[in-house]
Amino acid sequence: MKMTEPTESASRRAGLFAVVGIAVVLALVYAPLLIWLGKVSWQVTQLTNGAVLVLFAMLICLRTNLQTSRVAPQITTHGLSLLFVGIVLLWLTHHTNLPPLPLLIVSFAFALAAIIAFVFGRIGVRQFRPALGGFVVFGLLIGLFPALDWPLRAVAAKYAAAFMHWAGLPVQLHLVLGGPPELVLSLEGRNYIVATECNGFGLLTSSLLLATILGLHYRLTLVRKAGLILLAVPVAIGCNFLRIVSICLFAPRVPLSYPVVHEILGNGFYLLGLALVWVTTQRAAIPAAERWKPPPDPA
Incomplete structure (x- = not known):
């Protein structure tokens, strides 16, 4: 038992560092997209309320997860599968003739879902679906404006x-x-x-x-x-x-x-x-x- 506790503690720290590292890399990759979305939402008055709705949904889903789920950062198969889909969609934006904005929006949603899966698990992703769906719809509508x-x-x-x-x-x-x-x-x-x-x-x-x-x-x-x-x-x-x-x-x-x-x-x-x-x-x-x-x- 005395040998197991340090091992579990080291495993938790390793999981935390891995999740933080992935989150930082993804934040740098998607920063231009998020900055652009923020600027457009601020400049176009018809989109400002929509941006507030999405942020509000994100906060509610985050609060729900914090109240009902255990925060245990670790790399999971479910999270890796979501991250893989996000990376594939990101790759397609640069290597196909498909419209890039929809691919980027959905790619970020999968990447964010991967981080949520790493932190809150599969249930956390399920509880975050309203906010993720709202973000995808909002991003697509910005492109259609x-x-x-x-x-x-x-x-x-x-x-x-x-x-x-x-x-x-x-x-x-x-x-x-x-x-x-x-x-x-x-x-x-x-x-x-x-x-x-x-x-x-x-x-x-x-x-x-x-x-x-x-x-x-x-x-x-x-x-x-x-x-x-x-x-x-x-x-x-x-x-x-x-x-x-x-x-x-x-x-x-x-x-x-x-x-x-x-x-x-x-x-x-x-x-x-x-x-x-x-x-x-x-x-x-x-x-x-x-x-x-x-x-x-x-x-």
């Missing part, structure tokens, strides 16, 4: 104009050229530019992130996960064009400055969209009998 900006603006302007026309309002939608193209809604002598900030990408990102994180957290079936993610898209688009409609209707009629009206209504429809995704997830994850179960009588 330039391509989706104009289509999302066009959809928002088109549906907003159609809704106001259906309501009997004299609205007109114009495409203004002669520089960067602009979509302009004209209503009652006022012009409203559907700018990049109005494309709804922030709500779309947050809705998809919330659907992904909650779907993985509640361990919904694959069909329900896919349905929840697909639902998040029309919810985001619908809330965004209704936000534009409400701004056009209320801005001239309330004794508040336009920026104040814009922020109040924008935040209101943003929260409405997230609430719809949240409620739908709760209904999909928790049986009705449990949702409506009365609280126990006090003793």
Whole structure:
């Protein structure tokens, strides 16, 4: 027994040093990617809330692991297999013609999962799935932002104009050229530019992130996960064009400055969209009998 304890202690130290060494190397390898993601999230306002959601999910998963799992850094077969997949994906970014950003995002997710497996074990990785899934979705959406900006603006302007026309309002939608193209809604002598900030990408990102994180957290079936993610898209688009409609209707009629009206209504429809995704997830994850179960009588 006296000979075993020093051996176990040395083994734990060796495992700790190995895990720390691998983590440092991976941090240096993926630092450019993480710095770029941070800069884009800070510069593009539509992505800032999404970045906060991912960080919040990471912190919650970390707290859960610290409360329920034993921290025992060691090199495991499961962790090495995850690390191998991450390295292969990283290699593919430099040796194939495939889009590099998706490969880098998924590669980092596997590398991070490997470190989690080394520290918390297989259960720790399972508990971190919501945060890892959210990170992957967020990274992929960042890459899609330039391509989706104009289509999302066009959809928002088109549906907003159609809704106001259906309501009997004299609205007109114009495409203004002669520089960067602009979509302009004209209503009652006022012009409203559907700018990049109005494309709804922030709500779309947050809705998809919330659907992904909650779907993985509640361990919904694959069909329900896919349905929840697909639902998040029309919810985001619908809330965004209704936000534009409400701004056009209320801005001239309330004794508040336009920026104040814009922020109040924008935040209101943003929260409405997230609430719809949240409620739908709760209904999909928790049986009705449990949702409506009365609280126990006090003793």
